Amino acid sequence: MSGKTNAVSLLDRRATRRAASRAEIVEAAWLLVREEGLAGLSMRDLGDRVGMRAQSVYSYFDSKDDIYDAMFRQGYEEQLAWMADDEEAAGGFEDPATRLRVMAHRFFAFCTADPVRYQLLFQRTLPGFEPSAASYAVALAALEQMHAGFAQAGITDPAAADLATAVLTGLTSQQLSNDPGGMRWERLVDRAVTMLIREIAPHLLAKPDKPTTRVRRTP
Amino acid sequence: MSGKTNAVSLLDRRATRRAASRAEIVEAAWLLVREEGLAGLSMRDLGDRVGMRAQSVYSYFDSKDDIYDAMFRQGYEEQLAWMADDEEAAGGFEDPATRLRVMAHRFFAFCTADPVRYQLLFQRTLPGFEPSAASYAVALAALEQMHAGFAQAGITDPAAADLATAVLTGLTSQQLSNDPGGMRWERLVDRAVTMLIREIAPHLLAKPDKPTTRVRRTP
DNA sequence: GTCTATAATCTGATAGAC
DNA sequence: GTCTATCAGATTATAGAC
Known part of the structure; x- marks a missing residue:
């Protein structure tokens, strides 16, 4: 024995x-x-x-691509953990609009923290590289987590989620390719989120506990 | 002689x-x-x-980078010509909102027409490559042309122009890295433009010659 | 301005000893 | 599991004949 x-x-x-x-x-x-x-x-x-x-x-x-694949998978595992921390921190205490806002800023921070990771995870810049099925499954899980976050904020329309995803990752890729110091990106992200909320979930801005009837954004 | x-x-x-x-x-x-x-x-x-x-x-x-530099410059010259064609076609007959919308779609088309050109022009993915001063000047001219277009649409706030640029190029990079056939990108662009107009130039949606008092987008 | 020749170096990957 | 040796080729770039 x-x-x-x-x-x-x-x-x-x-x-x-x-x-x-x-x-x-x-x-x-x-x-x-x-x-x-x-x-x-x-x-x-x-x-x-x-x-x-x-x-x-x-x-x-086995090969160089095998290493890229491990990096690809690790990157998405990091995203899952990073965004899960966010969920935990929120703890259900925040209202949907703030939840969405925090989520956006956190995703933005994750992407901009490591430009080359963003490049590997979200852009197809390595010619010939295709992630393995196992690694791609992790990528899908991260995407699903994102959609779940949107759903929690009351955004169930797929087109709305697409728009939100596109604008968010878009802002990120802009930040990465342009002078990182020249612009107030956090402000830009915040403004984009406000704009998105008004477009795809205006009911979140007309909360009952805050007697604000105006639809316009409060500064 | x-x-x-x-x-x-x-x-x-x-x-x-x-x-x-x-x-x-x-x-x-x-x-x-x-x-x-x-x-x-x-x-x-x-x-x-x-x-x-x-x-x-x-x-x-002189070198490989010298070739990249020529491509970089040519790319921005193409953008200048492409967007100038747009201006010409508009000919001052369109209202600012439509002008902005056409401009957005045209820029989107320019970017997605050649992904690798987009990569060279708008993303920093070639390690070590820096455009020459002459080529960079063309890039700046293209950027200025873009801002002039925004100004014609009544968007003079620099932050608003930044937001519009970020959202537009962002949508593009999203389209390029994701399945090009799976989504209705033209619709997404259109919706983003409407959203942008409402955010940064709401007066464009309340036009006097069209007796539409509703602020909401007409389908 | 195009060529040959070549420098000098890097590439991913394999075979086989230990 | 790490090594040496090596394959078979790629790379950018230069020197110099014509």
Whole structure:
């Protein structure tokens, strides 16, 4: 019995070490693409970063695209966690409009925190790369989470959700390609959200507990 | 006299031929990046396309980045021409709101017509590439043309123009990274424009020659 | 202005010893 | 699982003949 237990725990240790090495490699890959650009990742540089020969990396990943795939998946897992934190912080205490506003700012922050991650996750800039089915499933889960957030804010019309998503990610890609310091992007996001609410869910602005009958935005 | 004239025209012919070759190379470069991606451009492939050895291309361009720079400039020249055609077609006959709407759709069409051009012009995805001062000046001219269009529609607030630009280019980048066939993007653009007008220039929706007192959009 | 030749370096990936 | 050795080729760019 003890022999079997030892064998199992040995396998466990090996699996753990392997997973740790894989994670280390992926982490190094992120550092590299932030410096050299997404397409500038090379197995040689990657090996140097983790203290291996480039060829040894192939013990952990089948190919370069396999590494991109792991990064892709990790990115969406990060989004899921990041936006879930938001939900938790909201805790159901906020009204739908504020909920939507917080969600928008948080998503904006997630995207702009790492431009190259945004590039990998939301733009098709790597020619030939296609995420695996498993990684794409995580991407779909993140999208679903987003739609669930919209639904909580009373936005069930798919076209409305599309518009909101498009405007939000659009603002992000604008921020990333333009001078990040020159504009008041937080303000721009806030104004866009207000505009969106009035367009797709005006009832959120006419709340009963606040005796504001005017539909216009309060400054 | 005739000698001097001949000399000049000879130089002219040479300059013309040289310009034609440069244009041919740039055109081939566009074809290549549409197939291989923006970062996938190689001097070898480029030479093959124009029927030269790769090394001969260096007679026309100092470096690979010099070619990107020419493409960058040409892209913005195309935008200037494309949007100027729009102005001409409008001819001052349209009301400001329609003017804004047409402008938005036309810009959207320009961007989505060539995804890789959009990538080069509006996104910073080529690591290390910086446009030359001359090319950047063309980019600024295109931006100024855009702002002039907004001004004609009565939108003078810089923040409002920023919001409009961000939402428009944002919708574009969304369309480019997502399934182009799955959504009704033209409708989405139209709805975004209506939303923008109501947000940044509501007076455009309450026109005197159309006795519509309702602020809501007419279907 | 185009060529050949070539420098000098990088690329992803595999075979096989240990 | 890491290494050496290596394949088979790519890359940008330069030198110099013609």
